[in-house]
Amino acid sequence: MRIAVVFDCLYPFTTGGGEKQYRQFAEEFAEAGHTVDYLTRRLWEGPDPVLDGVRARAIAPAYELYDREGVRLPATALRFAIDVFRHLVRHRDTYDAVIVSATPVLNVFAARAALAGSGVVLAVDWLEVWTGQQWREYSGPVMGRVADALQQLAVRLSPVALGHSAHTIQGLRANHVPHEPVRSPGLISAVRDVTPRLDTPAGAAPTVLFVGRHIQDKQVDALPPALALARAELPGLRAVISGEGPERDRVIRAAEEAGVREAVEFPGFVEEDELHRLLAEAACLVNPSRREGYGLVVVEAASYGTPSVVIDHPTNASTELIEEGRNGFVARSAAAADLARAIVSAVRGGDALRRTTRDWYEEAIRTRTIANTARGILEALETARTARR
Structure with missing residues (x-):
């Protein structure tokens, strides 16, 4: 044709x-x-x-x-x-x-x-x-x-x-x-040459990662207060919030108000190789978006064994990709307490969760x-x- x-x-x-x-x-x-x-x-x-x-x-x-x-x-x-x-x-x-x-x-x-x-x-x-x-x-x-x-x-x-x-x-x-x-x-996507990181590096500070545009529907400003609560249980926890958008200044202010500005990096949009590095090294991907038509970044993270945290919302289709406790967690909402609880669970899942996340990906690439x-x-x-x- x-x-x-x-x-x-x-x-x-x-x-x-x-x-x-x-x-x-x-x-x-x-x-x-x-x-x-x-x-x-x-x-x-x-x-x-x-x-x-x-x-x-x-x-x-x-x-x-x-x-x-x-x-x-x-x-x-x-x-x-x-x-x-x-x-x-x-x-x-x-x-x-x-x-x-x-x-x-x-x-x-x-x-x-x-x-x-x-x-x-x-x-x-x-x-x-x-x-x-x-x-x-x-x-x-x-x-x-x-x-x-x-x-x-x-x-x-x-x-x-x-x-x-x-x-x-x-x-x-x-x-x-x-x-x-x-x-x-x-x-x-077609399987690319990736080396999944399935073991937590000794002594490394765990990092949570956001990838995407900074717009209202992504609710990126929900991440800093959740990080602050999560750090009460995981003191060394840090965040990388990549991307750009009209909500960027608001997200930076949210980090300052939550007292975690020094624990958050804002690299902007990054090149493909750098994005893959961030996905591979993150303890978990956090996407507090209330609107996703599919949620492809969840799959991309899983290819490296990196679990994801998403939120339960009627217009968020990425929840369909999460098998609770196997490749990530679904937070009840974007409220700081709910999101922090899911982040702590994902980070504490450690190597065992990374392995089951990669197993989920290996199954998915055969059919999805x-x-x-x-x-x-x-x-x-x-x-x-x-x-x-």
Whole structure:
């Protein structure tokens, strides 16, 4: 097939779970023998590159996606949707199938309109499906209701809907998806050369690690007060809070107010090699996020035998990856006492917990891989093409 993957970001020019996921989808499709275009913004200098058999095509300029608070800008979401529409209208005969990310949701309407009557199979990939309350908290009472209504309509206009967690599948059904969505087995990357650290270094101060953007939904400011409580039981405990974002200053203030500023490092965004080192050396990963569509960083940490602490929240799908006491713990909330309790349990789990975490990962890479998910998507596309014929 001739396949287009549509997303406004592309790894490694931009970083994040969605970028890695769509880049890997495209690579798996190309490896299976299909011709693949990755349609995105211009994020590079010079001619369009070919990345591992995938042709990156700039269909839009490199405009900003977020405001200073980390909220997606409606104007640029609309602008990219228009660019998607223009490209697909001009190239209706170029593709047999198009996979469009529903982030942002306007992409769905653009692709559906551009491909109407063309016979091209359209699959919509849903990283998340939000509730009306989430939209109102994110975009305000008016725009939030508009966004919620658009999401409901986009779900109903998804000929082939893809989801990667039970939470997302439930959201698609609740919004009346027209056909049973395709549930992926997982999003674990191909096994890379890693050396899991399964033994606690003698005399080393244990460190907890956060990785990600500093935005409200990540609740990064919950980590310093939890660290302060955990240090009462584990005096040498330290933290590394990597990443950047509009909440960064607030997180630093939280560390100062909790009296743990000297025990916390803020390295910002780090290079891939440094990230792998941090994941390998951490006593545990702590992700107090209340909103995750999958939680890929939990898997990345587990590849090194590093357990994770996440929080129980209705919109946090990463809890589906945690087997309590085997590869981490689920805190009851992001409250300092709850989060500290889970952190202490993970750190005290020591070598035994690191070994069971790595065992969990070894099992997961046999069944929950992104390669298996890509094969399932290709089967769904072929089924849809056959049905249309």
